[in-house]
Amino acid sequence: MRPIIRIVIVTALAISLSSSCSGDEPGSTTPTPAEEITVELRTVRKRHVDLEIRQKIQYAQVNGLSDRALADRINQRLKGAATEPLQRFLDQLAFPDDPEPLDPSIPKTRLLTSRATVGLHGPRLVSVSYKFDTDGGEFGRYVSWSSTYLTIDLKDGRELGxxxxxxxxxxxxxxxxxxxxxxxxxxxxxxxxxxxxxxxxxxxxxxxxxxxxxxxxxxxxxxxxxxxxxxxxxxxxxxxxxxxxxxxxxxxxxxxxxxxxxxxxx
Incomplete structure (x- = not known):
């Protein structure tokens, strides 16, 4: 099986701000610099060789958290919220539950996209809206969603509903x-x-x-x-x-x- 080509491009630095979460211990007299939290939008391009479908996936990433493990966990979820729904859609195309062929008059999917919009960017919460789209007709056949919301607590990485x-x-x-x-x-x-x-x-x-x-x-x-x-x-x-x-x-x-x-x- 031929490899899937992946190219990652950082498209924009969306927002920059100073967080008020300094992490000072109670009674401390030495000030701790506030975390400088930034949120950027990145774009990854993929190609599914067998299905001949390209993906252009935009997702948010948080920078500036002092806890690297927490930052990695948050960023993994922020990226997964954009990539996982499209991967499930590709799986449905590759292994359809309904073998009935699509009406030939409906164009087949050749491009899948996700578009990210940042709602909040600290100091406590980061929130992102992901919109999904396709240039084909299979999207509505297999899935009933076209967008998803994600809000994460920057203090502990919890996803908030x-x-x-x-x-x-x-x-x-x-x-x-x-x-x-x-x-x-x-x-x-x-x-x-x-x-x-x-x-x-x-x-x-x-x-x-x-x-x-x-x-x-x-x-x-x-x-x-x-x-x-x-x-x-x-x-x-x-x-x-x-x-x-x-x-x-x-x-x-x-x-x-x-x-x-x-x-x-x-």
């Missing part, structure tokens, strides 16, 4: 209703997705459940606020409603943010 990024009261009926009202108010035309009969309201598990089958909301924190991606089909909406993202500014989220985000915002 909706449960950790939102306040505990979101897991109560009252907190859920408050957040639902905000989502509706900030949705297009003051609605989640038009007027659809037979839908149900949000429940606490839609936001805080760890089970993929139950979870409806994914959250991406940015400098301006929270972006919610909602699997509205689980509430009875048509699949066409799943592509939207609803942005809520932090000014409207007072009392609804989890401890890591409160710490991030200072």
């Amino acid at each position: 909706t449960r950790e990024l939102l306040a505990e009261r979101i897991g109560t009926p009252d907190g859920t209703r408050t957040l639902e009202d905000l989502l509706v108010r900030n949705g297009e035309g003051g609605k989640l997705c038009g007027t659809v009969e037979g839908t149900r309201p949000f429940e606490p598990t839609d936001f805080v459940s760890d089970k993929p089958a139950e979870k409806v909301a994914s959250v991406w924190p940015t400098k301006q606020g929270l972006t919610f991606r909602l699997a509205l089909w689980k509430l009875g909406y048509p699949m066409s409603c799943n592509s939207q993202e609803i942005k809520i500014p932090y000014a409207e989220l007072d009392g609804l943010l989890g401890a890591p985000l409160e710490d991030q915002m200072g």
Whole structure:
């Protein structure tokens, strides 16, 4: 089997900032220089020889953490969030569960891409949105996603989901209703997705459940606020409603943010 050619190119230095995490011991009188944390976007190009498909994968990497082992763990996850979904897609193309051939009128995939956007870049959190795309028709046949969110705590490398990024009261009926009202108010035309009969309201598990089958909301924190991606089909909406993202500014989220985000915002 011929080798896969890999070329890594650093495309841009995205953001640079000084972190307030100095690491001083209690009672220490000697100041420790603050960590200078930077986030850069890198691009790796690959070619799958057997499938004749090229990949252009953009991903984020963190520099400047004094704990090298922690930095390596964080960067491995940041890169994996971009590369692993595309690899699963390639595996599905190479070994399809459905052997039925694709309609010949639909163009075959020749290029897969991921595009990274940095939302937060320290001092406490780094958050990235990855968008995936293809020039062919197989993408929608095998996968139902086109993007993913990733938020990592720079203190310990934990990946934070909706449960950790939102306040505990979101897991109560009252907190859920408050957040639902905000989502509706900030949705297009003051609605989640038009007027659809037979839908149900949000429940606490839609936001805080760890089970993929139950979870409806994914959250991406940015400098301006929270972006919610909602699997509205689980509430009875048509699949066409799943592509939207609803942005809520932090000014409207007072009392609804989890401890890591409160710490991030200072």
